[in-house]
Amino acid sequence: MNIAVCVKEVPSATSHKRLDPATNRLDRSGDSELNPFDVHGLEEALRIRESGQEVDEIVAVCMGPGSAQRPLQKALALGADRALLLTDPALAGSDISGTAYALATVLEKQNADLVILGQQAADADCYVMAAAVADHLKRPLVTQVAHLEVSGGKLRAKRQTEHGYDVIEAPLPAVISVSDAINTARLPSIKAIMGAKKKPTELISAADAGLDTSRVGSEGARSVVASTSPPPAKDAGKRIEDSGGDSASAIVDFLAERGVI
Amino acid sequence: MATIIVFIDHDSGTFAPNSLGALRKASTLGGEAVAFVAGSGLDDGWAATLGEHGADRVLVADDPALEDGLPQPTVDALEPHAREAALVLFGAGVASADVAAGLAARLGAGINCETTELTLADSGVTAVRPALGDTVMVESTFASSPAIVLARANAFAAEGTGSAAPVERVSVTVQDWSRGAAIVGREEAETGGVDITEADVLVAFGRGIGGPENIPVVEQLAKALGGEVAATRAVVDAGWCSYSMQVGQTGKNVSPKLYVACGISGAIQHKVGMVNSGLIVAINKDVNAPIFEFADLGVVGDALTVIPKLTEALSSR
Ligand SMILES: Cc1cc2nc3c(=O)[nH]c(=O)nc-3n(C[C@H](O)[C@H](O)[C@H](O)COP(=O)(O)OP(=O)(O)OC[C@H]3O[C@@H](n4cnc5c(N)ncnc54)[C@H](O)[C@@H]3O)c2cc1C
Ligand SMILES: Nc1ncnc2c1ncn2[C@@H]1O[C@H](COP(=O)(O)O)[C@@H](O)[C@H]1O
Numbered sequence: 001m002n003i004a005v006c007v008k009e010v011p012s013a014t015s016h017k018r019l020d021p022a023t024n025r026l027d028r029s030g031d032s033e034l035n036p037f038d039v040h041g042l043e044e045a046l047r048i049r050e051s052g053q054e055v056d057e058i059v060a061v062c063m064g065p066g067s068a069q070r071p072l073q074k075a076l077a078l079g080a081d082r083a084l085l086l087t088d089p090a091l092a093g094s095d096i097s098g099t100a101y102a103l104a105t106v107l108e109k110q111n112a113d114l115v116i117l118g119q120q121a122a123d124a125d126c127y128v129m130a131a132a133v134a135d136h137l138k139r140p141l142v143t144q145v146a147h148l149e150v151s152g153g154k155l156r157a158k159r160q161t162e163h164g165y166d167v168i169e170a171p172l173p174a175v176i177s178v179s180d181a182i183n184t185a186r187l188p189s190i191k192a193i194m195g196a197k198k199k200p201t202e203l204i205s206a207a208d209a210g211l212d213t214s215r216v217g218s219e220g221a222r223s224v225v226a227s228t229s230p231p232p233a234k235d236a237g238k239r240i241e242d243s244g245g246d247s248a249s250a251i252v253d254f255l256a257e258r259g260v261i
Numbered sequence: 262m263a264t265i266i267v268f269i270d271h272d273s274g275t276f277a278p279n280s281l282g283a284l285r286k287a288s289t290l291g292g293e294a295v296a297f298v299a300g301s302g303l304d305d306g307w308a309a310t311l312g313e314h315g316a317d318r319v320l321v322a323d324d325p326a327l328e329d330g331l332p333q334p335t336v337d338a339l340e341p342h343a344r345e346a347a348l349v350l351f352g353a354g355v356a357s358a359d360v361a362a363g364l365a366a367r368l369g370a371g372i373n374c375e376t377t378e379l380t381l382a383d384s385g386v387t388a389v390r391p392a393l394g395d396t397v398m399v400e401s402t403f404a405s406s407p408a409i410v411l412a413r414a415n416a417f418a419a420e421g422t423g424s425a426a427p428v429e430r431v432s433v434t435v436q437d438w439s440r441g442a443a444i445v446g447r448e449e450a451e452t453g454g455v456d457i458t459e460a461d462v463l464v465a466f467g468r469g470i471g472g473p474e475n476i477p478v479v480e481q482l483a484k485a486l487g488g489e490v491a492a493t494r495a496v497v498d499a500g501w502c503s504y505s506m507q508v509g510q511t512g513k514n515v516s517p518k519l520y521v522a523c524g525i526s527g528a529i530q531h532k533v534g535m536v537n538s539g540l541i542v543a544i545n546k547d548v549n550a551p552i553f554e555f556a557d558l559g560v561v562g563d564a565l566t567v568i569p570k571l572t573e574a575l576s577s578r
Binding site: 013014018019024026095096097100123124125126127128129130131132133134135136138139140142143144146156159161162163165166167168169170171174179180181182215221222223224225226227228229230231234237238239241242243244245246248249251252254255258261 | 363370396408495496540544561
């Protein structure tokens with residue numbers, strides 16, 4: 001079987017995130033990284049292979065600017081066999097609908113029995129892409145999977161809702177998104193990092209992918225940012241740097257001052 | 262008058278509070294608020310009670326294929342009605358998000374997520390959401406109709422005041438491919454044990470405490486503070502502790518006088534369940550952790566070092 005893992009480039013946790021006032025798009029000039037939630041998708045693909053399933057190929061699929069090649073290198077170091085970057089100026093400013101359409105169009109041709117997405121993108125805080133992609137692909141969907149078994153051409157997944165846990169079965173090919181608790185990802189070895197450099201990354205344009213460009217990019221966006229404003233003002237909290245547990249008495253003083261102890 | 266469809270998630274005969282909040286919000290927007298409920302063997306009298314929560318009218322999609330509440334057949338049932346609407350509104354929720362996203366893809370429609378405010382005018386729908394770790398408010402409009410809006414958890418409060426609404430049963434056509442997934446088992450949230458929503462003090466832990474073997478360290482701090490222990494989804498999903506201890510969007514909403522977050526990043530879905538706590542103290546070793554953005558006291562340090570010292574300092578007072 002083949003597995004496709006969708007991975008996104010997001011601003012790194014340490015970079016200052018802001019919207020570019022000229023375009024109202026995310027300012028991507030700072031450092032970027034692989035969406036931390038997508039690491040769990042890659043790890044799960046490896047675990048399926050290691051569980052004895054015949055996994056011919058794990059492909060990491062990303063839509064993003066050229067700079068996304070760097071996070072894709074990490075995806076290769078984490079175990080993907082090859083990477084595919086859908087990149088085109090015409091895609092800049094795509095909304096959720098446009099991104100889902102574009103990703104699904106690329107995934108359609110990948111012949112993947114299982115498409116794995118992360119639980120959410122760290123820069124968007126949405127949790128919608130898997131369901132949108134599954135609808136385009138007309139394939140069964142299970143989101144927020146916390147435990148997964150794949151065998152005999154089907155999957156069995158456990159996932160949390162507001163009502164407890166559901167156990168869901170679906171035939172392959174299928175689309176899932178994984179909870180960040182589904183696994184603890186291993187760190188790539190030096191050998192894996194070096195090896196990743198030899199793995200192929202294919203860059204494809206909107207035309208290569210056969211996309212209808214009226215459905216993508218800022219022109220095709222159905223959801224349009226009109227304006228931005230600062231959030232309601234809030235008092236900044238107090239900050240203490242701890243060293244070896246020396247903050248304990250300051251914490252106690254703070255709690256006493258605020259009358260909670 | 263513009264039609265607003267509100268998707269109503271439900272389980273075991275109980276409407277999801279976030280769906281009811283969305284319905285109440287819809288009833289204030291100046292359109293016709295139409296509640297949409299899907300399932301199998303639904304009772305019309307029960308559906309009619311959505312009128313008390315703001316529905317002018319209720320559409321009931323009743324079909325064996327909708328029994329499990331899985332999203333794909335639900336999108337099939339909702340799609341023809343959504344096409345006629347100006348706005349399709351969803352309260353936060355796992356099932357609701359799956360249906361909202363599937364519907365957006367099906368219709369090629371614009372979708373706004375984590376929405377905390379919205380308006381409906383002749384010119385269309387405007388939705389506002391906090392973004393980038395709640396550091397900016399982003400206002401969006403829609404270039405096509407219907408607009409699909411998935412609200413943030415607890416963004417809109419439910420209020421039961423009105424009277425029963427007329428109920429209309431709609432025909433349902435489910436596509437073959439939508440029937441692929443099936444629920445084969447359920448592990449209900451266990452009841453009993455401590456009710457964390459009642460506690461004055463909660464000491465919550467996340468993945469940052471390292472492993473379930475360190476939960477006793479957290480329990481000792483909770484004991485010293487006279488409180489109870491709570492947790493994030495990450496550690497519940499990983500099987501470290503029970504679902505009844507979970508705070509957040511798919512767990513419980515809590516507002517104790519004191520909330521101590523140990524090794525918790527402060528993801529939005531956690532934040533929505535505890536941000537109304539009186540005082541928030543966060544212990545996290547990562548100075549960039551989002552939780553520091555909304556903690557009253559942020560302690561940058563190793564939780565497993567700080568917690569025992571804090572417990573000791575409290576006990577010797
Ligand atoms: C639809 C949906 C619903 C969700 N519902 C919920 C919900 O109800 N409740 C919920 O909590 N989450 C929920 N989530 C998940 C949420 O997005 C996060 O994934 C989750 O809250 C993260 O849990 P965490 O903070 O334990 O783990 P992480 O995000 O991994 O954070 C661990 C933190 O510990 C810190 N740390 C590491 N080591 C140490 C140390 N030694 N000392 C101190 N700090 C340390 C790290 O810096 C990090 O900030 C939901 C997600 C989705 C998509
Ligand atoms: N541009 C993208 N390229 C590849 N995968 C993406 C992209 N955007 C979102 N995803 C996938 O969708 C998941 C959830 O994203 P979202 O629903 O947009 O928050 C991510 O964890 C990724 O797996």
